[in-house]
Amino acid sequence: MLFGKKKSVAGLDIGSSSVKMVELDGKVGSLNLVSLGFENLPDDTIIDGQIMELNVVSDVIRNVCTNNKVSADSVVTGVSGHSVIIKNIILPPMSEDELEESIDWHAEEHIPYDLSDVSLDYQITGNNSDSTHVLIAACKRDRIDNVCQAIQLAGKQPAVIDVDTFALQNCYEVNYQPDESQVVTLLNIGASTMNVNIVKGTRSLFTRDITVGGSQFTDVLQRSLGLSFQQAEAVKRGVNHAVDGIEEKSIEPLMNNVTEIVAMEIQKTFDFYRATTEDNQTVVQKILISGGGSKLNGLAQDLSARLELPVEVLDPFRSIKVDTRKFDPDYLSEIMPEMAVAVGLAMRGVS
Ligand SMILES: Nc1ncnc2c1ncn2[C@@H]1O[C@H](COP(=O)(O)OP(=O)(O)OP(=O)(O)O)[C@@H](O)[C@H]1O
Ligand SMILES: [Mg+2]
Structure with missing residues (x-):
């Protein structure tokens, strides 16, 4: 658990383009979807992870909760x-108490910020006679305060601040129950x-957050074709005749350029990863x-061809019971x- 205590709560994913909310009940193995919400945020409300318009975000959080009858007063959110800095570190063998006493001292070496400016959490991921493996996660305190403020303004309590990439992993584990030999790359764009x-199985071997995503495609279309944000989004999503006078053939090369950047960044991540692990038990499948x-x-197919790996769509509801009388299956499959991240966050509240 990162940066807080566990409680029964809803998962709230405050993304830079939209707010997603998921409420679950039951236990792992018999989880039910209780409520679900999704609402877009205006462009530029969140820039570089920083909430610029607290009131706008808190209004959207409040709407998402009210419109979808969220009963939980507390939420788990992610950064x-x-x-966010995540490091797997290897220390000499030590007890939990010894680690607790010395964690700040060890972390200082790996966190590029003053420790007084960050919230720090850690988890022992392996312990043997030679070493203690520890996963440390740190987040700038002002970022956490910023997110908590938006949640409190919306009338909810932030119970846990998690990390998106771990929420994604949690979502995968609960839905796919991977066996220990499976090495999979979870990629949330x-x-x-x-x-x-x-x-690998339920162990995270390597994480990296890359500041590239869907908005890069929109930006390029906006700038190159002189479109508004909404027009560029519609063109990107393939909405027929979104803008008059734009030829199909002018769109493709622009999109391809960004796809190439996306693929290159993933490839770079694989190269970093390979530099840290050499055995063939850890080859990404x-x-x-x-x-x-x-x-x-076409992005999934394109990435699969460029990276020479199968690419499948993660189903965040694979092992969750969904009442189709309450939730429209077509809408659910669309969103x-x-x-994925919101489901993983919601699982912190129940598991
Ligand atoms: N049908 C579609 N085709 C192409 N892109 C789409 C489609 N639907 C959504 N997107 C893009 O997905 C992106 C939003 O995805 P998501 O909701 O996962 O991001 P976020 O959580 O708001 O952002 P972040 O996590 O980066 O802060 C936007 O760039 C949007 O344009
Ligand atoms: Mg997101």
């Missing part, structure tokens, strides 16, 4: 991007950030893709990619 988490950015027409 990602530059202000949001509007402004891609979360990459390479996992496939990519599970999520996030609204992954819905771009499924965007809900």
Whole structure:
């Protein structure tokens, strides 16, 4: 658990383009979807992870909760991007008490910020006679305060601040129950950030947040074709005749350029990862893709061809019971990619 205590709560994913909310009940193995919400944020409300318009975001959070009859008073939310530092560190063998006493001292070496400016959490991921493996996560305190303010203004309590990439992993684990030999790359393509988490079974081997996402495609279309944000979004999503006078053939090369950047960043991540692991037990077998950015027409196939790996769409509701009388299956499958992080956050509230 990162930066807080566990409670029964809803998962609230405040993304830079939209707010997603998921409420679950039951336990792992018999989870039910209780409520679900999704609302877009105006362009530029959140820039570089920072909420610029607190009132706008809190109004959207309040609406999402009210319109979808969220009963929980508390929420689990997540952070990602530059202000979050995640490191797997290896220390000499030590007890939990010894680690607790010395964690700040060890963390200082790995966190590029003053420790007084960050919230720090850690988890022992392995312990043997030679070493203690510890996962440390730190987030700039001002980023956490900023998110908490928006939630409190909306009348909810922030119970836990998690990290998006771990919420994604949690969503994968609960839905897919991977066996220990499966090495999978979880890739969540949001509007402004891609979360990459390479996992073996239920262990995270490597994580990286990359500040590239769906909004890059929109930006390029906007700038190159002189469109408004809304027009560029519609063109990107393939809405027929979104803008008169724009030829199909002028769109493709622009999109391809950004796809190439996306693929290159993922490839770079694989190269960093390979530099830290050498054994062939940890070769990535496939990519599970999520996030609204992954819905771009042809992107999954294109990434699969460029990275020479199978790419599948992650189903965040694979092992969750959904009452189809309450939730429209067509709507659910349309917004499924965007809900992965919110589902993972919601699971912190029940599991
Ligand atoms: N059908 C579609 N085709 C192409 N792109 C799409 C489609 N639907 C949504 N997107 C894009 O997905 C992105 C939003 O995805 P998501 O909701 O996962 O991001 P976010 O959580 O708001 O952002 P971040 O996590 O980066 O802060 C936007 O760039 C949006 O244009
Ligand atoms: Mg997101």
